[in-house]
Amino acid sequence: MTRRDRMVRAVGRSLIFLACLRLPSSMRKTHQSEWLAEIDWILKIEADRWWAYRAAAVVSFALDNHRGVVGLGGLSVWRTVVALIVFSLFLASPATPLYVYATFTYLRSGGDAGRINNAKNTMFYAQFLALPLVAFVFAGVVLLAIPTVLLGLAILNFIIPFSGYLLLRLSTRRWGSTNFFWAGVV
Amino acid sequence: MQMTGPTSRVLEALLADPAGQHYGYQLMQDAHVQSGTLYPMLKRLEDEGIVTSHWQSDGPTLEGRPPRRYYRLTGEGARQARLGLAEYRAEKHATAKSKPSYGWSPAPGSAT
Numbered sequence: 001m002t003r004r005d006r007m008v009r010a011v012g013r014s015l016i017f018l019a020c021l022r023l024p025s026s027m028r029k030t031h032q033s034e035w036l037a038e039i040d041w042i043l044k045i046e047a048d049r050w051w052a053y054r055a056a057a058v059v060s061f062a063l064d065n066h067r068g069v070v071g072l073g074g075l076s077v078w079r080t081v082v083a084l085i086v087f088s089l090f091l092a093s094p095a096t097p098l099y100v101y102a103t104f105t106y107l108r109s110g111g112d113a114g115r116i117n118n119a120k121n122t123m124f125y126a127q128f129l130a131l132p133l134v135a136f137v138f139a140g141v142v143l144l145a146i147p148t149v150l151l152g153l154a155i156l157n158f159i160i161p162f163s164g165y166l167l168l169r170l171s172t173r174r175w176g177s178t179n180f181f182w183a184g185v186v
Numbered sequence: 187m188q189m190t191g192p193t194s195r196v197l198e199a200l201l202a203d204p205a206g207q208h209y210g211y212q213l214m215q216d217a218h219v220q221s222g223t224l225y226p227m228l229k230r231l232e233d234e235g236i237v238t239s240h241w242q243s244d245g246p247t248l249e250g251r252p253p254r255r256y257y258r259l260t261g262e263g264a265r266q267a268r269l270g271l272a273e274y275r276a277e278k279h280a281t282a283k284s285k286p287s288y289g290w291s292p293a294p295g296s297a298t
Contacts, residue, residue, distance in 0.1 A: 030255075031225070037252035038210050044251065045211065061211070064222035071226025 005043050008055045012039040015062035022066075022074040031072065035065055095130035098122050123165035187234060187266060189274040192219045193227055197267040200237065200257070204264045207256035228257055236263035 001009070013036060020032040039058055046054045070076050102122035109115035187193075199216035200208060208216075214224055231237045238260050242253035259267060 033252065034210065034255040035221075035225075037254050040251045041209070041254055042211055044249075061214075061221045064220040065225065066222070067220075068222030068225050071222070072229060 001043065002051075004051050005054065008051075008058050009039060009043060012058040012062045015059070016065065019062070019065045019069050019074075022069045022080055024073050027072060035062070095126040098126035098129060102126065120165060120169060123162075127162040127165065187236065187270045188230075189270050192217065192223050193231075194271055194274050195219060196224065196227060196231075197271055200259050201264065201267055201271070204259050207258055209254045209256055213257070231263070232257075234263075235260060236266055238263075 016032060016035045016039065020028050020035075023031060038061065042057050042061060043054055046057055066077070099122070102119040105115055105122065106119035109119065195217035196213055196219060199213055202216070210221065210224060210228075213219070213228075214221060217224070219227075228237060228239075232239060236259065237257045239255055239257045241255055244253070
């Protein structure tokens, strides 16, 4: 296999992986194996042809499977785009780095009360940072009638830091001032 | 069996060698269908028991490549496919005949 063929193969494989992500999990492995194998065989069968022909055959095969995924019961392109937008919002939320930081601080605290407290406070503030995002996505869900699973994803953004805060608070059994806690509950 | 143009072409390709093993890319070329049409169709045909599939077994033919998935008509599937194709062709023929012609034609009974 030439260097160019390896490049085409890599592009084809990436497209197939992306297409298979949209398939129901029950059929993902079968179709992924089938289509990845088919790419290797297309490169072999068309070995005598011009390189551009092989590239076009592999890429069109992989790309058209994105259309076929819908016929196999997979997620439609429209829903995938919406999910990606919401997911990127979820990841881009100001809360996300905070609770990732808090989780790591807690995991690496080694039982140190100061670090645990730091993680706890970070979780506490993260839930408030997540609220505008939840409101924004909720409005989007109501307006565009996007499936509630996306709403669930957005709410997770709030629940993770909130439950993290609560767990840390309960596990350390140090209540101190409860003003922040009740503010969070409200 | 839901018969459409692409389905009829795929079934014709399968019936060209009813006992043979067919793989996806070969069917795409023989039936002139795209992968996005072929694989959902093959799944539907497999669910209906018209085709069956199996994975290529390990051996020297693989030459280090991953095994392919082969499709084959079942006995009952071949019979249904022939029947379905015959009906589809007859229906298509009847539709073509019943189409009104828009060209000039002499009036019935008139001498030209």
